[in-house]
Amino acid sequence: MTITHDRLDATFAALADPTRRAIVARLARGDATVNELAEPFAMTLPGISKHLKVLERCGLISRTRQAQFRPCHLEAGGLDSAVSWIEENRRIWSERFDKLDEHLRDIQTATASTKGRARR
Amino acid sequence: MTITHDRLDATFAALADPTRRAIVARLARGDATVNELAEPFAMTLPGISKHLKVLERCGLISRTRQAQFRPCHLEAGGLDSAVSWIEENRRIWSERFDKLDEHLRDIQTATASTKGRARR
Numbered sequence: 029m030t031i032t033h034d035r036l037d038a039t040f041a042a043l044a045d046p047t048r049r050a051i052v053a054r055l056a057r058g059d060a061t062v063n064e065l066a067e068p069f070a071m072t073l074p075g076i077s078k079h080l081k082v083l084e085r086c087g088l089i090s091r092t093r094q095a096q097f098r099p100c101h102l103e104a105g106g107l108d109s110a111v112s113w114i115e116e117n118r119r120i121w122s123e124r125f126d127k128l129d130e131h132l133r134d135i136q137t138a139t140a141s142t143k144g145r146a147r148r
Numbered sequence: 149m150t151i152t153h154d155r156l157d158a159t160f161a162a163l164a165d166p167t168r169r170a171i172v173a174r175l176a177r178g179d180a181t182v183n184e185l186a187e188p189f190a191m192t193l194p195g196i197s198k199h200l201k202v203l204e205r206c207g208l209i210s211r212t213r214q215a216q217f218r219p220c221h222l223e224a225g226g227l228d229s230a231v232s233w234i235e236e237n238r239r240i241w242s243e244r245f246d247k248l249d250e251h252l253r254d255i256q257t258a259t260a261s262t263k264g265r266a267r268r
Binding site for chain 2: 115
């Protein structure tokens with residue numbers, strides 16, 4: 029993986045805040061300006077801007093430089109590294125249990141065949 | 149979804165630290181004691197214990213109460229809410245682009261048929 033620890037730190041930290049998650053969820057539905065994003069929250073524009081800067085720094089959103097409008101755009105690819113990290117560790121974890129299941133089945137088969145021979 | 153904001157906040161915040169991610173990755177491979185977990189890190193046992201408490205509070209790990217051994221166990225289900233949240237928003241985002249693609253194809257088909265009629 030080429031993703032640095034810093035990038036994963038920043039992405040997970042960005043997602044650890046409910047307002048930032050709500051902004052990501054809003055932008056998943058379509059681009060929006062800072063004013064549009066601020067509307068549903070009881071927050072000042074500078075407050076929302078601070079959250080946008082956090083999301084922008086970790087590459088989760090981008091902003092065009094169109095004068096005062098500057099619509100925010102979700103860079104959904106920014107979520108890839110976070111999902112990859114989680115999925116990779118869930119895969120390793122579940123493979124461990126698959127192996128344990130396999131091992132238990134082998135033991136059961138061996139026990140059954142030993143019992144079979146003993147009965148004959 | 150029944151997962152509270154607080155739980156998602158705590159899970160993402162827990163994953164925002166490289167040492168805690170390394171602990172989760174280690175436990176995905178198998179249960180381990182605090183001493184075993186501390187070994188690869190240049191950290192004191194109380195330092196590792198602090199990280200374990202963070203992981204335990206958000207339900208990512210559990211610890212049995214076996215005297216001094218107390219092996220730590222990854223509760224991989226604790227990662228589900230985080231993955232669900234990300235996947236849901238990636239799905240909404242990609243459906244938006246699917247709809248855009250569909251709309252563009254409709255426009256192209258309409259334009260082609262108009263041109264076809266004009267030529268006849």
